[in-house]
Amino acid sequence: MxxxxxxVLGLLLGGVYVAVGLGFSLVWGVLNIVNLAYGAMVMIxxxxxxxxxxxxxxxxxxxxxxNVVVLFAIGYALQYVVVNRVVRAPFLYxxxxxxxxxxxxxxxxxLIFKPDFRSVTTWYSGAxxxxxxxxxxxxxxxxxxxAWALAAVMWWILNRTRTGDAIQAVGSDRDxxxxxxxxxxxxxxxxxxLGAACAGVAGALIAxxxxxxxxxxxxxxxxxxxxxILGGLGxxxxxxxxxxxxxxxxxxxxxxxxxxxxxxxxxxFGVLVLVLLLRPQGLLGRAV
Amino acid sequence: MAAQPEPDAGQEAAFAVATPAAARRERILLVxxxxxxxxxxxxxxxxTDQAQSAGxxxxxxxxxxxxxxxVAMFVVISAAWNLIGGLAGYPAFGNVVYFGIGAYAVxxxxxxxxxxxxxxLAGSVVAPAAFAGLIxxxxxxxxxxxxxxxxxxxxxxVGEVINNLDYFGGASGIFMPxxxxxxxxxxxxxxxxxxxVAITWVVLRTRFGYGLIAIREDESAAAVMGVNTTVYKIAAxxxxxxxxxxxxxxxxxxxxxxxxxVAFNIDVSIDSILMALIGGIGTIWGPVLGAVVxxxxxxxxxxxxxxAVVTQIGLGLLLTVAVIFLPRGVVDFLGGxxxxxxxxxxxxxxxxxx
Numbered sequence: 001m002x003x004x005x006x007x008v009l010g011l012l013l014g015g016v017y018v019a020v021g022l023g024f025s026l027v028w029g030v031l032n033i034v035n036l037a038y039g040a041m042v043m044i045x046x047x048x049x050x051x052x053x054x055x056x057x058x059x060x061x062x063x064x065x066x067n068v069v070v071l072f073a074i075g076y077a078l079q080y081v082v083v084n085r086v087v088r089a090p091f092l093y094x095x096x097x098x099x100x101x102x103x104x105x106x107x108x109x110x111l112i113f114k115p116d117f118r119s120v121t122t123w124y125s126g127a128x129x130x131x132x133x134x135x136x137x138x139x140x141x142x143x144x145x146x147a148w149a150l151a152a153v154m155w156w157i158l159n160r161t162r163t164g165d166a167i168q169a170v171g172s173d174r175d176x177x178x179x180x181x182x183x184x185x186x187x188x189x190x191x192x193x194l195g196a197a198c199a200g201v202a203g204a205l206i207a208x209x210x211x212x213x214x215x216x217x218x219x220x221x222x223x224x225x226x227x228x229i230l231g232g233l234g235x236x237x238x239x240x241x242x243x244x245x246x247x248x249x250x251x252x253x254x255x256x257x258x259x260x261x262x263x264x265x266x267x268x269f270g271v272l273v274l275v276l277l278l279r280p281q282g283l284l285g286r287a288v
Numbered sequence: 289m290a291a292q293p294e295p296d297a298g299q300e301a302a303f304a305v306a307t308p309a310a311a312r313r314e315r316i317l318l319v320x321x322x323x324x325x326x327x328x329x330x331x332x333x334x335x336t337d338q339a340q341s342a343g344x345x346x347x348x349x350x351x352x353x354x355x356x357x358x359v360a361m362f363v364v365i366s367a368a369w370n371l372i373g374g375l376a377g378y379p380a381f382g383n384v385v386y387f388g389i390g391a392y393a394v395x396x397x398x399x400x401x402x403x404x405x406x407x408x409l410a411g412s413v414v415a416p417a418a419f420a421g422l423i424x425x426x427x428x429x430x431x432x433x434x435x436x437x438x439x440x441x442x443x444x445x446v447g448e449v450i451n452n453l454d455y456f457g458g459a460s461g462i463f464m465p466x467x468x469x470x471x472x473x474x475x476x477x478x479x480x481x482x483x484x485v486a487i488t489w490v491v492l493r494t495r496f497g498y499g500l501i502a503i504r505e506d507e508s509a510a511a512v513m514g515v516n517t518t519v520y521k522i523a524a525x526x527x528x529x530x531x532x533x534x535x536x537x538x539x540x541x542x543x544x545x546x547x548x549x550v551a552f553n554i555d556v557s558i559d560s561i562l563m564a565l566i567g568g569i570g571t572i573w574g575p576v577l578g579a580v581v582x583x584x585x586x587x588x589x590x591x592x593x594x595x596a597v598v599t600q601i602g603l604g605l606l607l608t609v610a611v612i613f614l615p616r617g618v619v620d621f622l623g624g625x626x627x628x629x630x631x632x633x634x635x636x637x638x639x640x641x642x
Contacts, residue, residue, distance in 0.1 A: 034433055085612045091433060092379050096565055097611045099558060103604030107597045222444070225437050266448040269441035276438050277426050 005134045006255050007248065012136065014247025015144030016205050020220050021227035021239040021246075022154055023198025029234030030171035030191045031087055036098040038224055039217030040105035041196050045071055045203020046212040047113060053120045053207075060120050060208050061142055067200035075196025079189040087188055102221075109214035117211035125208070143205040147243070150201050155236040157194070167191050171234065226272045231284055238284035245283070317573070325482075332356075332474060353470040357542065359583045360477035361535050365556065366563040366575035367484035368531035373561065374569035375497060376524045377504030378428065381436045381557055382443030383532050386416035388551035390533025391540035392450060395462040398541070405467065405541050412537025413530045420529030424522040431507075440554070447552030461547025464540065473542040480538060481576075484531050488572050491527075500524055501570075559583075566610055 020042065027035050035041075045067045052058040052066060078101065086093045128135040158164040169177035170187045178184055202220070210216070223246065231242020246268065253267035275283070333339055334347045348356075365387065373379045390412035397408035423442060430438050450456040467473075491497040499520045502510035511517050540546050559582065560575075567578025585606075589599040 028433070034436075082608060082612075089611075091436075092373075092561070092565065092569070093611050095379075095436075096562060097608050099562070100604040100607030100611070103607070104601050107600040107604065110597045111594065111601075222440070226441075229434070229437065263448060263452060266445040269445040272441045273426075273438050273445075276430055276434055 002133075006251050008131075008134050008136060009140075010248035010251035011244055012140035012144050012247070013251055014244035015140070015147035016202065016243075017223060017227050017246045018147040018240050018243030019143075019150055019198060019202035019205055020224050021231070021243045022151060022236065023195035023202070024221075024224035025228045025231075025233060025235075025239045026154070026158075026167075026198070027192055027195035028228060030167055031083075031188055032091065033083065033087065033094045033098065034091065034225070035195065036095060036221055037101040037105055038098075038195075038199055039219065039221035040102045040109070041071060041075070041199035041217070042203040042206065042220045043109060043212065043214060043217035044074065044105065045200035046207040046216070047109065047118070047203075048200065049204040049207040050118045050120055050212055053122075059122060060204055061146065064146065064201055064204050067204045068197045071200030071203075072193040072197040075199075076189045076193035078196075079192030080185065083192060084185050084188055106214050106217070113214060115213055115215070117213055119211045120207045122208070137209075139208045143208065146201065146205060148240070150198065151236055151240050154194070154198070158236065163190060167194075223268075226268055229272055230275055232281055235284065241284055321573075328356075328478060329475075332471060335471065350470060353474050355584070355587045357470075357474045357477045358587070359580055360474070360481040361539060362560060362563060362579040362583050363481040363576050364477070364484045364535040365532055365560040366567075366579045367481070367488055368528045368535070369557075369560050370488060370564045370569060370571075370575045371491065371500075371531075372521075372524050372528040374564055374571070374574070375491065375500040375504065376521055378431075378521065378525070379436045379561070380439045380525070380528070381561070382439035382441070382554075383528065383560065384552055384554060384557040385439075385443035385446050386420060386529040386532040387536035387539070387556055388443075388447060388450070388548075389416045389419055389529075390536030391546045391551040392456060392462075392536075393533070394537040394540045395464055395546045396456070398464055399462055408541075409534065409537050412533045412540075416533030416536070417526040417530040420526045421522055424525040425518075428518070428521045428525060440557075443552060443554065443557065447548045450552070451548035457547070459547065461545055461550070464544050464546075466544050467541055473538060476538045477535070480531070480534050483534075485572060485576060487527070487531065488575075492572060496520065496523070504570075559586075562607065566607075 023041075024035060024038050027033055027038075048067045048070050049060045049063055052063040053060055058066075082101065083094070083097060086097050122139075124138050126137075128137045129141065130136070156164075158168060166177065166182045166187050167190065169180070169182055170184060170191070174184060177187070203217075206212075206220075227242040227246045228239065229242070230245055231238035231240070249268060249271055253263060332348050332353070334344045335349075335353075340346065365383070368386075369380065369383050372383075393411040393415040394405070394408040397403040397411045398405060403411070427435065427438055427442065451459055456462070491500070499510065499515040499517075502513060502515055503517050503520060507517055536551065540551070543550060560579075563578030563582050564575045565578065566582055567576065568574030585603065589595075589602070
């Protein structure tokens, strides 16, 4: 494998990490909640895609709007009913409550779908575009484009709409936001819903190249952490950079001499700890 | 955008001014604890051959030993986490790394260097403390979420490195010579649990403990007041690591086998934090109560198939409800100042919710 191919593969993989990181970053940045149930939400997205594909034959990429609607509704409801009650508590309590949600979601998925591997294999799953000597799998390419589109939509919502203004206002000073008439609980629920919708999109992308199981979402919670910290908290552009970079690090680490796939996590987290020590606000983050 | 975590009002319970009523409660609690301890030491002796041939009733079976030893182990790990997470306010999410280092220290010293198990246990205290002292220097400069994530990262990374090196037995792990004695491991874990509680008790009554609480409440203010925050934090972290490592070392010989999954299981970290939180963080008895309650629930309801899955859902719901309704932990709730009335629930909701 040559380095050029590795870089391309890394950037393609990075697309998925951008999608994974966007929702996590939004919820963390605005609500100050590190959502440990995020990976489980990604898997709900994966199952939505699988259900649509196997029962109605809807293409995983075309079915993404359904993922967005379903996950937004779940996220909105969860925040409104449960998470809003601890949103001002010290962050350990939000860890605890989202961990409880994670247990509930993962095991509910186990009850409904059983621990079997489910995969979504489309007619173009094995096909690849050849660019010179490099083979670019179509599903990876579409995933990257969808992730960028998602980032653009999120940027537009946050920076060009009234809802986005409300979310940003709550993120920077919730008391002041409340004073000028922003409904806190509604904005929190909207933010959490948007975050969950991003998880739903990420789940759809992941379902196209990886088997889905109820517990397969777990690593994505940790990886979302790394992506957000790499890029910096609370900005769409920072998450895009963090996600792409993390994809690169993952792929390059796997192909580095004497290391191989066994050290994938160690290298990722090594990078994470280095970034935290040298530039804790992330590569593009504002000073904390 | 990332607001600093707000100081926790509930933690004040840990060092509330002693009123006569509180002092009386403390005395009653100590008597109860002493009686419980005597029972915990004496009752298992009925399982010895001598006691059985003397016709004493068998009050404990192998299953009881298993559960009791695991509960004691989680008392150690949870109380150890409480030192850094509860007292100093640095929520280490990767303390399992010290459990793992302790476990591997015993496994390596016993199998590769033929140390006795007792001598190897010393290694399971020293090695994690030394590692924590070193990694703590950069790690403890981070705060809040960042510290939590970085400590988690260290745990994942160290586990993976050990899993890949032949010196540590690689992915196939290390088997140790079998030591068959339910009593021995039970007493060792019980002793370690006592040690952990005693250390917490002592720390809470010394300058060191007050320094840690000062750091938790306001680190800059603590530094201005003359607390050497760096040294205090690293000392608390190393102490926490030493106790966690001891539990890991005992566990390794008890389990006879270590590998990455056994020694660096992140669930151990998460569970021990949940226990401290449910019991009441920053308190002496919180981790003990939390470990007993939660581990007992987990062990009792762990079944097979769908039942296990439903149990996990119940556990998740329980956690969610517990955080909403008893955010200050069971110790605060049982502290006598409040009963489970609507007013209590409303008050805790107000102090924690929107």
